[in-house]
Amino acid sequence: MGNLSQKTPSEIRNLIREGKLVQPTAGMANGYAQANLAILKKEHAFDFLLFCQRNPKSCPLLDVTEVGSPFPKFASSSGDIRTDIPKYRIYRDGELTEEVTDITEYWEDDMVGFLIGCSFTFEHALLNNDISVRHIEEECNVPMYKTNIPCVEGGIFRGNMVASMRPIPHKDVVRAAQVTSRFPSVHGGPIHIGDPHVIGIQDINTPHFGDSVTIKEGETPVFWACGVTPQAVAMETKPSIMITHAPGHMFITDIRDEKLGVL
Amino acid sequence: MGNLSQKTPSEIRNLIREGKLVQPTAGMANGYAQANLAILKKEHAFDFLLFCQRNPKSCPLLDVTEVGSPFPKFASSSGDIRTDIPKYRIYRDGELTEEVTDITEYWEDDMVGFLIGCSFTFEHALLNNDISVRHIEEECNVPMYKTNIPCVEGGIFRGNMVASMRPIPHKDVVRAAQVTSRFPSVHGGPIHIGDPHVIGIQDINTPHFGDSVTIKEGETPVFWACGVTPQAVAMETKPSIMITHAPGHMFITDIRDEKLGVL
Incomplete structure (x- = not known):
């Protein structure tokens, strides 16, 4: 193909x-959302x-x-x-x-x-800024966590935000916040930087969805709002x-x- | 009061x-949207x-x-x-x-x-950047025009965009586009810069809503999407x-x- x-x-x-392509779409049609x-x-x-x-x-x-x-x-x-x-x-x-x-x-x-x-879109923005994305390096799914941050209710829908996490080298954290903030229609800037407990995550190594990734010495966990949230809430x-x-x-x-x- | x-x-x-205050709200509660x-x-x-x-x-x-x-x-x-x-x-x-x-x-x-x-919000942003706003100077309403730019249809609602216009000195046009782009939830960056005919405006001195304002030598008309649009469309x-x-x-x-x- x-x-x-x-x-x-x-x-x-x-x-x-x-019916000729039944697989995850990451990496397909590069440059398109x-x-x-x-x-x-x-x-x-x-x-x-x-x-x-x-x-x-x-x-x-x-x-x-x-x-x-x-x-x-x-x-x-x-x-x-x-x-x-x-x-x-x-x-x-x-x-x-x-x-x-x-x-x-x-x-x-x-x-x-x-x-x-x-989030694929803002991950391209990170990669284009030489900020590597761990779950892409480790060829697994991004780790996702239920947080204690309530979404704003809308009609019958309510629930807490699900966040994805990417470990970012200390020196790149501010730049990661800047470049992803440019893309509000694909989750935008981070919702939290640093200590996972602050947003209700007990064990960073046990995500609720997706896979665990390595957090190296000298890296900060950075959290973004995740598109799994509306599905989880609707469900x-x-x-x-x-x-x-x-x-x-x-x-x-x-x-x-x-x-x-x-x- | x-x-x-x-x-x-x-x-x-x-x-x-x-019932103690029945007047236009421009200038009230400075700094709030x-x-x-x-x-x-x-x-x-x-x-x-x-x-x-x-x-x-x-x-x-x-x-x-x-x-x-x-x-x-x-x-x-x-x-x-x-x-x-x-x-x-x-x-x-x-x-x-x-x-x-x-x-x-x-x-x-x-x-x-x-x-x-x-637009009051982005006008504050212009003023804070020393870009003066003509209809404030001239103490009248902003000029607004029906354009030939179709809105995207949504269910039963359809119609063309209404745009407001502010004359901006040539040297400040780029900065005006930059500072208003920071505020997408209050109309954001301009929708057009320059020749009014391009967006279907026949006579810049005869706005469809609001008041006409002076366009001085050395100024470019700059157009922003206007909040009158949804009302006009709904009506x-x-x-x-x-x-x-x-x-x-x-x-x-x-x-x-x-x-x-x-x-």
């Missing part, structure tokens, strides 16, 4: 749509949109589809959220019941799709049906990473 | 609530929120109330959007029918209030009832201007 990092977003989406997916029925859409609006660091929206439309037309010219993600998870009443590679048969006329910015309300991407299997948008920079 | 610029937001809101108001019924709230989410330069949301709640609890500790604005406008089926100083009797259980960022859909602030009579939030800066 050639070098997936050099293909365009629509080329990748077509391969996924045709990838997105988390949450699909809810209309009855919860206003509350969820309100929740995202009030919690922009955890839930930065890249696109919201019209009611009943599976086409995220502002994030992509030709995308279809029913077919263009390599792997989906179906939750019924808050419980994971199925993992599938196509949700066409699950789609209903009153569903709304939410595409939420993903707690146990909607009759909710569909998400499977971890790491993202929607690849036509939005250039750099265009998400505010300055 | 003392110097209104030095009073706190809650002091000002109380004076307004008690003021907001445009739009109130719609629940049936239009999701579409309007979607429209705002898709058009953040025109419709930067500072707060959205819960359905039926008149309390913008994230923008103010004690505010009530039914009483704390000096003058309101009631629109029925898209027509202005009443101007009142209190909307308590108009409030309904299925109404949602939207507080939208206002075009002719909802059975819509309530807004009267021009210049804003809601004063507890949010410090500087806290809206992204960097």
Whole structure:
């Protein structure tokens, strides 16, 4: 299939749509923003949109589809959220019941799709500033933690923020805060720098989601709001049906990473 | 009543609530963000929120109330959007029918209030950078123009962007773009710099809203997205009832201007 990092977003989406690519999307279509997916029925859409609006660091929206439309037309010219993600998870009443590679048969006329910015974009910004990203070095998933930081409530949705952590050399911590602050639509600047206990994390070596990574001498743990937050919060309300991407299997948008920079 | 610029937001809101202050709010509670108001019924709230989410330069949301709640609890500790604005406008089926100083009797259980960022905040940023603001100098309203720039549609809401214009000395144009870009939640950077015809404005001396201001030799007209846009767009859909602030009579939030800066 050639070098997936050099293909365009629509080329990748077509391969996924045709069932030829069922794997995590990290590194594909280099330079384009990838997105988390949450699909809810209309009855919860206003509350969820309100929740995202009030919690922009955890839930930065890249696109919201019209009611009943599976086409995220502002994030992509030709995308279809029913077919263009390599792997989906179906939750019924808050419980994971199925993992599938196509949700066409699950789609209903009153569903709304939410595409939420993903940390891959700001990780590129870190790498472009010669700040290395540990879980990429160690070829594992980013460590994620439930924090004691409450999200702002929105309608029926409430819960605490989930944060991702990257160990950063002391000398690069300020620069890491600066360069990620340029990208508020993909989580923006850190939500905490330093002592994990301050935000309610008891054991930094035991993340609640993802994998543990090495924190070296001379490094500070730096925490960013994580796109798992809205899914975790939505799931707690146990909607009759909710569909998400499977971890790491993202929607690849036509939005250039750099265009998400505010300055 | 003392110097209104030095009073706190809650002091000002109380004076307004008690009917003691019925005048435009420019210059009051110096350093705190003021907001445009739009109130719609629940049936239009999701579409309007979607429209705002898709058009953040025109419709930067500072707060959205819960359905039926008149309390913008994230923008103010004690505010009530039914009483704390000096003058309101009631629109029925898209027509202005009443101007009142209190909307308590108009409030309904299925109404949602939207507080939208206002240019007063970025004008402070310009002034703090020694960039003078012409309509403040000339003690009139900012000139506003209908442009040919379509907003992104959201549900039933669609229409073109309204832009405000400030003449800026050539040497300060780049700095004006920089300092206002820091404030994306109050319209952010300019949407156009220079020739008004490019964005569909035929006669710069005849604004569609507000007042005409002098453009001096050596100045460039600079255009920013304007908070009148969402009201104009919402009105075009002719909802059975819509309530807004009267021009210049804003809601004063507890949010410090500087806290809206992204960097």
